Amino acid sequence: MRAVVLRDVGQPTAVEDLALRRIGDQEVRVRLQASGVCHTDLSVRDGSMPALLPCTLGHEGAGIVTEVGGAVTAVSTGDHVVLTWNVPCRRCPHCLRGETQLCPHGLKHAFGGPYAESPTGPVWPEMGAGTLAEETLLPAAAVVPVDQSLPLDHAALLGCGVTTGVGAVLRTAAVRPGESVLVIGCGGVGLAAIQGARLAGAARIIAADRNAAQLPAATASGATDTVDVGDADLVGAVRDLTGGAGVDHGIEVVGKPATIRAAFDATRRGGAVTLVGAAGFTESVTLPALMLMADGKKIQGSVYGASDPARDIPVLAELALRGRLDIEALVTRRIGIDDVEAAFTDMVAGRGARSVVCFGPPS
Template identity: 45%
Template sequence: MTHEVRAVVARQKGAPVSVETVLVPDPGPGEALVRVQACGVCPTDLHYREGGITGEFPFLLGHEAAGVVESVGEGVTEVAPGDFVVLNWRALCGGRCRACRNGKPWYCFDTRNAGRPMTLADGTPLSPALGIGAFAEKTLVAAGQCTMVNPTASPAAAALLGCGVTAGFGAAVNTGGVGRGDSIAVIGCGGVGMAAIAGAKVAGAARIIAVDVDERKLRWAETFGATDTVDSSRTDAVEAIRRLTGGFGADVVVDAVGRPETYKQAFYARDLAGTAVLVGAPTRELTVELPLLEVFGRGGALKSSWYGDCLPSRDFPALIDLYLQGRFDLAGFVSEKIALDEVESAFAKIHRGEVLRSVVVL
C-alpha cells in the first residue's frame, strides 16, 4: 500500500520550498511508518535547500520530529504501532562495527536509514533530510531511528530532541564533560548553543558564559541558565571570558557557530588543559589555522561533537524525564507553532535570528 501525504519539498538549490503530494510506501523489513505530529525547522534544513549538504535534489525536508508509529515491517521488535517516538538520524548497526564493539555506539560506523524510497507523485525519488524527511504527514524510517519516550510529553517540545537540542546539550555534557563547579563558555546562542547552556545548568556548572553578537539572544540565554553574557560585537570575547574566570579561561568552551574565527576564540578562551568543543556545523570550504606550538603547549583537548555524542536510546528518554520533572525547559525552545505551508517563512526568521525554533505541528 502507498500513502499519499502532504510534505515540504526542495526541488532545486536556493528555490523556495513547496508543499506537494508525496508517496510513502508501507514499511519493509526493519522499517517503520511514522505519523508525524511535530517537526522543528532547523537551520540544517535550510542548508539542504541551499545545496550546502549535498546536491541530491529534490529533498524531502524536516528531521527534528516526534510522532506515533503507525505500522512496522517484518522483523521489527524495537517499536510497535501506537508507540510515541522521537526520530533520530540513523539506526545503529547493533554491534557489527568496531565502534559499537568497542562500547562507543554513538560513533557507529555502519548506520542505516529506510531502504525504500519516498517519491513525488510522478515517481521521482526524494532524498530525505538526514534520512528522515519529516515535514510530512507520514514518513518512512528504519525502525532503529525511532526512540520511545514518555507519551505525556508535548510533541512540539519532544521533537526538538531529534537534532539541535540534543546536539547542544550533548556538546556540553557528553563531549565537553562539564560538571559541578566547572566554568563553561558557549559561543553562539542559537538553538544548539542555548541547549549547551541549558545542559551546563543541569550538570551543575558554576559559571555559564553566553557569547553572541545579538543582544536579544543574550537575554534569552539568561533564561536558560547563563550567569554572564558577552556581546562579542562590542568587546573581545576571549578577553571577556578570561576576565570572568579569574584570568584563566573556561574549563570548557563550546563553539556552536562553526566558523574559523569562533573556533579560534574557543581555542584561546579555554583554560590551560581546558576543552574546546566544536558543535556548530561548518560549510565545506572553511579551514582553520592555529600555531602548532600553541596546540602543543596549551594541552587539554580539541574535540568535535557530532550529534552531541548522543546515544538516542539513552539520552532521549532521560532528557524527556528532566523536562517532565521541570528541570530542563525543553518547551522554552519552541518559539512558535506553524503549519506545513509556513516553512519558507520560518527559514526567513532563521536568517533574521528571530526564533530558536519554529515547529511544524500536524
C-alpha cells in the same frame, strides 16, 4: 500527505502532496505531530550538506506510530516516538567502542531507495527521516518510544538539537560541578548546551551571541553571564569575567573559523575546547602552533552530542518530564507547514532559537 520538498539546491522549497510507498518488514509509518527546523535542513537546502533529490526536508521530529512492518517488535501502533537520523549498525568498530554517533552506516538508510512518490516521480527523505511532512516511513530502529505525557512538540527537539547540545556538554566535554563554561552561539543547540551546563552543575555559564536578542533566552536556560559579541571583544570579555584565566570549557556552536579561534583563546590553559557547530567543507582554522602545545588545551569535536539515541533520548525525555530540562525555552515560535521558508529566513538572520512546525490532527 503534505511535505516540504526540495527539488534543487539553492532553490526555495514548496509544500507538495506525496504518497508514501508500501511499508517494509523492518519499517514503521509515523504521523508527525511536530518537527523542528534545524540548521542542517538549511545546509541541505543550500547544497552544503549532501542529499538525494528531490527530498522532503527535516530530520528532527516526533509523532505517533500508525503502522508497523511484519518483523517489527520493538514498537507498536499508537506509540509516541521521537525520530532520529542516526541508525547505528551496532556491529562496526565504532559501535563496538560505544561511539555510535560515528557509525559509518548510521545514515545508510537515507541514501537507499525513495520513500514516496510525487506526481512527477520519486522523492527521498532528508537524512532518512523527512520530518517536515505530515507522515513518514523509516526503519523501526530510527524511532525511540517516549512517555505519552511528554508533549510531542517538545519531544521533537530530542531528535537532534537537544541531544546534540546537551550531549556535547555532558558527554563530550564531561563538564563537572563548579566548572566554568562558555557557549558561543545561542540558537537551539547553543541553548541546549547551556541547559546541559546547568544540569552538570557548572558554576559559571557564559553565553555569547552576535545577536543581543538571543541573550534573554540564554539567561532563561541557565546562563549566569552574557556577552553581546556585536558589542564587545568576546575573548577580552570572557577573560575579564574569569579573572584573566579563561573558562574551563569553551563550547563552539557556530561553525565559523573566527568563533572556533575565539573559543580556543577564551579557554584557560589546560582547559577543553569542544566544537559542535558545523563549518563549511572548505574552511580552515589557524591556531598558534606553539600555544597548541604549551597551553596544554584539549580540542575535541562533538557529533550528535556523542549520543546513542536509543540510550540517551529516553534519559532526556525523563529530564524534560521532571522539569529539569526546559525545552519550551528553546522554542521561539510554532508555525505551520507552509511557513518553513520564513523559518529559514529567520535562521539566516540569526533570529530566534527553534521554529517548530506543528501538524494539525489527521485529516
